Amino acid sequence: MYFPIRCFTCGAVIADKYEEYAKRVKEGKNPAKVLEEMDIERYCCRRMFLSHVEVMDKIVKYRKS
Ligand SMILES: [Zn+2]
Numbered sequence: 001m002y003f004p005i006r007c008f009t010c011g012a013v014i015a016d017k018y019e020e021y022a023k024r025v026k027e028g029k030n031p032a033k034v035l036e037e038m039d040i041e042r043y044c045c046r047r048m049f050l051s052h053v054e055v056m057d058k059i060v061k062y063r064k065s
Contacts, residue, residue, distance in 0.1 A: 009044035
């Protein structure tokens with residue numbers, strides 16, 4: 001799945017923040033700290049980030065060429 005454009009619950013736009021979030025977490029930072037630094041405070045939005053699994057990189061290997 002792609003990362004959703006908006007939070008399912010409150011409708012806040014979150015897609016524009018995902019790249020920065022993923023980058024910082026990849027650098028080994030604590031996801032909770034990263035979300036705090038990025039002012040994502042509502043727990044409905046936070047779960048969108050924390051529960052997201054990036055499967056597209058795996059799926060794309062099996063595409064028809
Ligand atoms: Zn939300």
